[in-house]
Amino acid sequence: MRYRRLDYRYTTLTSAAPAWPLVEMWPDDRLHLLVQGRWRPDADAYETASTVEIVVDLSGLSEEDFEVQLFDDALVVQGHRRLPRERESARYHAARIRQGPFILALPLPAPVDPERVVAHYERGLLSISLAKRGGVQ
Numbered sequence: 001m002r003y004r005r006l007d008y009r010y011t012t013l014t015s016a017a018p019a020w021p022l023v024e025m026w027p028d029d030r031l032h033l034l035v036q037g038r039w040r041p042d043a044d045a046y047e048t049a050s051t052v053e054i055v056v057d058l059s060g061l062s063e064e065d066f067e068v069q070l071f072d073d074a075l076v077v078q079g080h081r082r083l084p085r086e087r088e089s090a091r092y093h094a095a096r097i098r099q100g101p102f103i104l105a106l107p108l109p110a111p112v113d114p115e116r117v118v119a120h121y122e123r124g125l126l127s128i129s130l131a132k133r134g135g136v137q
Contacts, residue, residue: 045106056126074106
């Protein structure tokens with residue numbers, strides 16, 4: 001797992017236009033697979049009196065497969081999940097495990113101390129504890 005602290009705010013730019021001009025003509029789940037380039041892992045975020053706690057489900061990844069970035073106002077986890085190649089003769093009956101590039105951007109509910117970050121990755125769960133500024137040590 002790579003960790004970077006950045007001294008500026010996190011900004012995401014979005015377009016008001018549909019991602020694909022034929023979205024109204026093809027409103028089914030297959031369009032989602034064609035258009036979306038990144039997926040978003042499941043995460044829990046909660047706050048205590050002295051910390052902001054985040055748990056991210058990154059099953060199937062090693063620590064080298066993702067990066068954690070801490071901005072002034074957000075925490076960003078991004079990486080890439082690669083599943084083993086299927087056999088030539090295999091026929092899928094279900095393909096629900098998301099793979100490919102992912103990004104998770106979580107806004108921080110309170111200012112945090114970038115010097116007091118604790119991250120732990122075990123059994124597919126990334127746990128991050130961010131101490132609030134001025135909180136109890």
